[in-house]
Each structure stands twice: as structure tokens, then as C-alpha cells.
Amino acid sequence: MNMLTEAGVEKKLTEMADENAIKMRGRNVTVHYGEKQALFDVNLDVPEKQVMALIGPSGCGKSTFLRCLNRMNDTIPICKVGGDITLDAEDIYDPRIDVVELRARVGMVFQKPNPFPKSIYENIAYGPRIHGLTKAKSDLDGIVESSLQKAALWNEVKDRLHEPGTGLSGGQQQRLCIARAIAVSPEVILMDEPCSALDPIATAKVEELIDELRQNYTIVIVTHSMQQAARVSQRTAMFHLGYLVEEGPTDKMFTNPDDKRTQDYITGRFG
Numbered sequence: 001m002n003m004l005t006e007a008g009v010e011k012k013l014t015e016m017a018d019e020n021a022i023k024m025r026g027r028n029v030t031v032h033y034g035e036k037q038a039l040f041d042v043n044l045d046v047p048e049k050q051v052m053a054l055i056g057p058s059g060c061g062k063s064t065f066l067r068c069l070n071r072m073n074d075t076i077p078i079c080k081v082g083g084d085i086t087l088d089a090e091d092i093y094d095p096r097i098d099v100v101e102l103r104a105r106v107g108m109v110f111q112k113p114n115p116f117p118k119s120i121y122e123n124i125a126y127g128p129r130i131h132g133l134t135k136a137k138s139d140l141d142g143i144v145e146s147s148l149q150k151a152a153l154w155n156e157v158k159d160r161l162h163e164p165g166t167g168l169s170g171g172q173q174q175r176l177c178i179a180r181a182i183a184v185s186p187e188v189i190l191m192d193e194p195c196s197a198l199d200p201i202a203t204a205k206v207e208e209l210i211d212e213l214r215q216n217y218t219i220v221i222v223t224h225s226m227q228q229a230a231r232v233s234q235r236t237a238m239f240h241l242g243y244l245v246e247e248g249p250t251d252k253m254f255t256n257p258d259d260k261r262t263q264d265y266i267t268g269r270f271g
């Protein structure tokens with residue numbers, strides 16, 4: 001029989017806990033835009049260092065939920081968020097939370113690549129500089145290089161770092177935006193349909209990158225593409241009309257979902 005020592009048991013338990021670690025937790029999350037309620041009592045856990053896909057028909061509240069996770073909804077005056085959302089068990093809506101710092105810990109990549117109208121180098125250097133992550137120019141050079149490496153863009157841009165970011169192809173611009181998010185050492189990266197403006201080759205590159213990034217980061221991605229959700233995520237959450245319908249391992253969600261609405265959506269019967 002395979003007997004584990006006490007230290008072995010301890011190690012095994014720690015590994016199991018890590019596998020199931022919850023990075024962000026949403027409890028009874030509601031969102032109103034003025035009178036209109038967009039989310040109803042959403043309870044959803046985001047597992048650490050995995051990719052979670054948010055799927056569901058247009059208008060079901062996927063992007064609204066995503067934006068709750070780094071308080072991007074604060075920028076919409078009519079938007080009111082209720083319920084609890086935690087990051088490492090810390091309430092991110094606590095008035096003492098510094099929202100700028102929160103958004104460095106929980107970075108975001110948008111649908112349309114949106115590099116600053118500055119050089120490739122400056123696009124990456126801006127965040128670490130304003131967050132005071134580095135003082136020496138050589139440190140900043142190092143962050144720029146490692147962020148571009150992690151975003152699988154370094155080889156394509158290393159000889160043109162001082163050219164405008166807006167001069168890159170759409171797919172390269174999106175990887176530049178991912179590098180920019182990585183540069184401030186986030187823990188979570190939120191992606192709102194990051195490939196919808198990209199061609200299939202650029203999409204494949206970004207998907208490959210997402211798969212690599214999950215070794216170090218927790219990722220939540222909104223996508224309209226069932227294939228993409230199946231390719232990149234380990235867990236999938238299905239929304240419908242502002243409700244979380246169900247959540248589970250991606251394999252199960254795409255082969256044997258519990259709810260008929262998920263079945264109908266993934267087989268293209270609505271949405």
C-alpha cells in the first residue's frame with residue numbers, strides 16, 4: 001500500500017487546495033443601469049490560474065459581470081452594483097480600496113485593440129511608471145522586454161520599439177494591449193471578446209497566448225465563439241437574461257450541460 005508520511009499528506013492537501021483555489025468570488029451580484037436590472041443575484045467563483053469563459057446570448061450580462069470584477073462599471077454614472085465581490089477574500093467594493101491599484105491587480109483587455117497613440121515602448125512603460133514599479137531606466141527596459149516576451153510579441157517588435165503602437169497589425173496591437181496589462185504584474189486579466197476584431201491567424205495566436213498565460217494569471221474571457229470557449233477555457237459560465245444559468249468544467253458544459261438553455265445556446269438554437 002502507498003503510505004503517505006505526515007509531511008506528504010500535508011503537501012498533497014496543499015496541492016489540492018491550490019488546484020481549487022478561488023481567486024475572485026461574486027455573491028448575489030446585482031447590477032442596475034438606471035431602472036433597468038442587468039444582473040440578478042449572480043453567484044460565481046473564479047478559480048485561480050485557470051481560464052474561465054463567460055458565454056450567453058447578446059445582452060445577457062456577460063460584459064456587465066466582467067466589468068464588475070475590476071469596478072469598470074464605476075465609470076458608468078447610471079450603473080449601480082450590489083452584492084459582494086472579493087479578490088483573495090478582500091471586498092473590492094470596500095470604500096477603502098484604491099480603484100487604480102485594483103485595476104492594476106485586475107487588468108483588462110478590450111474588444112477593440114486600443115493602444116495609446118505613443119510608441120510601442122511607451123505603451124508598455126506607462127503603467128509601471130505611474131504605479132512606481134521602477135525607478136531606473138534599465139529596470140523599465142527589462143519590464144518592457146519581459147512583458148512583450150510574455151505576450152509573444154517581442155521578436156516581432158524588438159527592432160521597432162520606438163515606432164507607434166498604432167502602426168502594428170490588429171493582432172499585434174491586441175498582443176501589445178495584453179503586454180501592457182501584464183506590465184503592471186496583474187493577478188487577474190479580464191478579456192472582453194479580445195479576438196472579435198482579429199482574423200483567424202491573429203485569433204489563433206492570441207488563443208495560444210491565453211493558454212500560456214494561465215500558468216501565471218487568472219483569466220476571465222467573454223466570448224461569442226463556442227469554439228473559442230472550448231479551446232481556451234477550463235471552466236465556463238453560461239448567462240441568460242441577466243441570470244447565471246450554470247457554471248462548470250468546460251468539457252462538461254459543452255458535452256453534457258445540466259440546463260436546457262445551455263444546450264440550446266451551444267447547439268445554436270438561440271443567440
Ligand SMILES: Nc1ncnc2c1ncn2[C@@H]1O[C@H](COP(=O)(O)OP(=O)(O)OP(=O)(O)O)[C@@H](O)[C@H]1O
Pocket residue numbers: 033038056057058059060061062063064065076
Ligand atoms: N452602459 C449601459 N447603459 C445602459 N444599459 C446598459 C449599458 N451596458 C449594458 N447595458 C444593458 O445591460 C444588459 C446587459 O448588457 P451586457 O453588455 O452586459 O451584455 P452582454 O452579454 O455582454 O452582451 P453582448 O454579447 O451583446 O456584448 C443589456 O440589456 C444592455 O442593454
